[in-house]
Amino acid sequence: MKQRITFIQRVDAGFDPEQAVLTASSLSVRNLDAAREDRITVGLAELPEELRTVLEQSNELHLRWASEGYFDAVAPFSSRVSPGLHVHYTPLKSESSSEALCTLLRTVVAPNKDAQYKDCSKLEESFITPPLLSTRFASSASLQYHTHLPSIQSLVKYIQNTVCDQSRTDGSECRTRADALLSADSVDIDYDSISQTLTVSGLWTSPPTGGWTDKFQKPASPTDQIEFGLLGTEAGLEPEEIKMGGLLAVVGQDKKLKPTMFSFPSRHQPLTEPSSYTVSFASPTGLHPKMSISMPRSSLKRPPAPSDTTCALHTYLTLPSTIFGDQYQLGTTDPLFLESHNLVSLHALAGEMDLEAPDWVVQRWGSNWLLELATPPEAEDAASTPGPSNWTATIPLHLRYLPPSETGYRTAHIPWPVVFWACTAEDDTKMGLNPFDRTNLGWDGLFGPRTLFYQLQPAGDHLVEEIDVPVLRLEGDGYFQGRYIEFGTCVAISLGFLWVLWRLARVAWSSGVGNKRAEAVHDKKE
């Protein structure tokens, strides 16, 4: 087992050498004002049986969880996914359907009864296949899943019950570490069959009140290791590089903290100027809600990417099955439609596209959409032009019918999409090595390997929109009961049927069935 603890201090954060003390057996930090990433790497053999079974069937398994709350992503951890749990999975054998993964997922998500959770009994029924723009970008997993997940309490409990109990000596330490994940802003879990290791990373973009105070003991087993880093970030010499400097140490091995300075290419780059966006649905939402993505015009300057790259603003939507886009409406090339919504084009889509099915018929979790957004014309960049200070792109969406409820409404939870600049270079060689690299986010695989991403920061306290979806109101007792509808319809149809029959009978009675009327016969005789 390997641990890597990285603290990232902002430029303006103060640091006193007393705050990080390394001894022969431990390292302690005190009141440290920094963002923090913990990364634990575990070999397959060290894992409990249940988890190992799942992983042994996997070629790749990547879980990405992001909190619904506000957090300020900091370089080199500036990449984001929409809130909730994302699963990217490639089975070892393409036809093998792993029920074990579904069982694991259900444990981790622990859906409550009313959640619009797409249960997965078979992977191929609830997972979607992400689009492959080109086989050369084979970086995306073959199956994908997402679910609304405000808290990872069940995941933490699962880790404590299975992983931690196995550990011999550091059981309580393990449980403390797992508990800490509850306050993380984002959690990544990665496994691939080549390395045969499982990596769990937690990211806290801001310290707890009073700063980080923690003590890391030298591991008991000689095979285990704890790496420690206290770093600051600045722009690299090249636009695609990030430069970091600070102190590094391996606990129990190094005698003192080693000053260091290094730089590396990074696909995820911070935007140098503050840039944010907000997401909302115009009220009333009706059955056809329109998603608005608003950005201050000042947020929309071309990122500082190399001049030979092409930059375009994108948004990547993760929509649960309750809400969907019409691929023909959004995929149009009609400039009038696109201009009126400040869209450029729909680049990729995957998942549940049915335009008519109600939610209870849809088996897969939902859909993903990559759209290129328009940016204000260059002339307006001068900021001298009057007009609204916000630039808004709108995406027309539609709601599915949801099952009846007692109140006549159900809530659809729609995570905010991510918004980012993608700057693509002609060159399609692989990116150089980056110790903090992050891939398998869903949207990154839709671009070439040398693309640089600059993400805008979502500015809101709650990054999930909640829409009231009108549904049939049904009560156990009271005025709104299913049987009244059944009875009422039955009576109305029967009365209508009998009324028409009665009218027909009267006609038949007075002139006989099938007889022609007198005049017609009379006419014929003429």
Add this chain to the structure above:
Amino acid sequence: MALFNSPARVFFAATALRLILLVYGGWQDAHSAVKYTDIDYMVFTDAARYVAKGESPYARDTYRYTPLLAWMLMPTAWEGVASWSTLTFAFGKVLFALSDVLAGWLVVQLLIRCYRFPVERALRYVAAVWLWNPMVANISTRGSSEGLLGVLVAALLWATLTKKPVLAGLILGLAVHFKIYPFIYGVSILWWWDAERDGSTVTSSGLLSKAWGFITPSRVKFTIAALASFVALNLVMYLQYGQPFLHHTFFHHLTRIDHRHNFSPYSTLLYLSAAGGAETRFEALAFLPQLILVVIALPLVLAKKSLTTAMLAQTFTFVTFNKVCTSQYFLWYLILLPFYLPSSSLIRKPTLGISAAILWIAGQALWLHQGYNLEFLGLSSFVPGLFLAGISFFAVNVWILGIIVQDGECAGEITVALK
């Protein structure tokens, strides 16, 4: 009014109205993000593009029609100079609009020849109900294919009333292949076309000879022609496009569960039962009242008295008792109204006619208001709003249906074979 003296003027005005709408539609499409063109037309033209590329029209999601439609619209897939493409794009709409006018012409001819209407009177009714009806012109120029059904039904009536059994059968087969519902007319036409209608005066007595007498040359020709054209068309399409053709053209319409709100009285019940909240499976029997009336009772009682009134009543009943009903369905019976209205009690008794019109519109308005609340305001108006509105609209329709049935007793066409 002098205008109605001249068929040329009436048809010129009808064509001009459609031409203006076509040009206006093209202008709106080019200048506004809100399109004049119907979404369905985009489906047809997408499908035509697939066909032009040698692929199946069913490669387009929600294409649920015969491949004939996509074939007919192949010119819309012609790519060329930009200015040409707007013209070729409108090809289908022009076709639908021309079918409208042709349907109107056929109805006028029938009214004059078989119903002995003076030209002016015939023109006045057809213009009011169909040719100058802005709703009809709007639907076809927006690119909805319902107009094609109008011309097929008018042609079917024309071939029947002018005693061309083979042609009538061929048209019926084609119409049923296009949209399933016209099969109901087959029953009425068969019952109507007795030996007497063929000019035979032999009156048979005895049950057996009566039964034997049912089989007349015209009925046999009509039936065989209808089956032949229906089977042949389906066979060709099946050989060409296989299972997807059968699924999308027929099975989809038979097996779909229309859980979305619509004018049908069954709408709320279907939502309830599709979501698994119904205790009985009453809606599974919905076809019974509908088909008993449409296929048995109405033809039996009305067809021999007045074929067109029987067909109108059939269509009205089919739409009223259907499990799904949208506003385009109302177009289905519009083409038959010019035959019925002139002698109907709705015209003879203006109070009755105006009450019927007001109630029908009020029923629509009530439903549309609830639909607006749901669709645009997001209010949960399924119960009691949409449920009661659907039932009320049904009640109004059934009441009007009763009037049509009653009128069927004393309305009729003169069906002397034309020499």
